[in-house]
Amino acid sequence: MTVDPLALAPTTLTAACAKAWIDDLLTLEQTLRATAGETYAPEGWTAGQFLSERPAKWQLSQVIRTDQALLAFVIASAPDPATGHLHRVGVRPDCQRHGLFRRCCGATVAAARELGLQRLTCTLTAANTRMAAALEQLGWQRFDAAGLTDFAAAHGFSVAQDELWTAAGRFQARWLPLR
Numbered sequence: 001m002t003v004d005p006l007a008l009a010p011t012t013l014t015a016a017c018a019k020a021w022i023d024d025l026l027t028l029e030q031t032l033r034a035t036a037g038e039t040y041a042p043e044g045w046t047a048g049q050f051l052s053e054r055p056a057k058w059q060l061s062q063v064i065r066t067d068q069a070l071l072a073f074v075i076a077s078a079p080d081p082a083t084g085h086l087h088r089v090g091v092r093p094d095c096q097r098h099g100l101f102r103r104c105c106g107a108t109v110a111a112a113r114e115l116g117l118q119r120l121t122c123t124l125t126a127a128n129t130r131m132a133a134a135l136e137q138l139g140w141q142r143f144d145a146a147g148l149t150d151f152a153a154a155h156g157f158s159v160a161q162d163e164l165w166t167a168a169g170r171f172q173a174r175w176l177p178l179r
């Protein structure tokens with residue numbers, strides 16, 4: 001697909017948009033699972049997970065789409081009042097390396113600042129070098145699992161409940177301070 005990044009702006013994924021575009025979200029999810037496999041995520045997401053209600057989800061989540069197709073998504077929420085978490089991130093394989101993640105993530109960061117959040121967190125598989133490179137490029141810092149647990153405890157916040165806590169070593173964790 002020919003992508004003109006300048007013509008593509010992120011759109012906030014509201015609950016209504018998520019419902020309307022659920023087939024496109026699931027199609028992109030399946031494509032990412034088929035191409036990146038467990039490096040992307042150990043388990044596929046269902047419609048229920050894309051549509052679930054979570055705090056600030058419909059302000060923080062972003063998509064990029066054309067009239068024909070969904071090209072990118074960042075699904076995020078705020079598990080505690082100071083912390084936003086990226087739950088699911090993906091860019092259509094034939095549209096990668098055109099800055100679409102940079103744009104979606106930038107919109108999530110802007111929304112997080114508007115909501116007064118102090119940090120964003122994200123966990124990714126240890127093997128996901130592409131996502132690690134993309135986050136690093138955008139100024140995200142790295143924690144190992146133990147480091148993140150210690151950091152969270154020291155700062156009195158919790159990150160999203162996910163596999164990090166039970167499968168230390170299979171995942172890497174990153175965070176972005178917002179202030």
Ligand SMILES: CC(C)(COP(=O)(O)OP(=O)(O)OC[C@H]1O[C@@H](n2cnc3c(N)ncnc32)[C@H](O)[C@@H]1OP(=O)(O)O)[C@@H](O)C(=O)NCCC(=O)NCCS
Pocket residue numbers: 032036039040041088089090091092095096097098099100101102103123124125128129130131132133134135137
């Ligand atoms: C990781 C992913 C979201 C990045 O999306 P993207 O739109 O291609 O990223 P961008 O074009 O915005 O890249 C931003 C920067 O990240 C870095 N980067 C992105 N992909 C990279 C790669 N494959 N190798 C090295 N660096 C990479 C680069 O520094 C890039 O800037 P540059 O192109 O100007 O050099 C995309 O590769 C993807 O969907 N992967 C499969 C799904 C997945 O792993 N999701 C994350 C699960 S937590």
